[in-house]
Amino acid sequence: MGLAQYAVVPIQDEWGVLHDGNVNGKYATKESAFESAVAAASLALRQGHEVHVSVPGREIGENALGS
Numbered sequence: 001m002g003l004a005q006y007a008v009v010p011i012q013d014e015w016g017v018l019h020d021g022n023v024n025g026k027y028a029t030k031e032s033a034f035e036s037a038v039a040a041a042s043l044a045l046r047q048g049h050e051v052h053v054s055v056p057g058r059e060i061g062e063n064a065l066g067s
Contacts, residue, residue, distance in 0.1 A: 004044035006037040008055040030055065 007018040015033035016023040027033040041051045
């Protein structure tokens with residue numbers, strides 16, 4: 001099987017999930033984007049793929065949820 005990569009990325013004042021070159025979804029918090037990425041990663045894992053999920057660390061002045 002292949003490698004499935006999911007990256008939580010900032011999109012203006014929201015968050016999205018980058019997968020296969022496309023940014024999917026618009027989420028108000030980094031945490032909600034992460035939960036979406038993990039749900040997709042779980043399905044890929046069940047299909048036999050190696051899975052990588054990445055989320056950027058907190059920036060100065062940002063709260064823990066990325067909002």
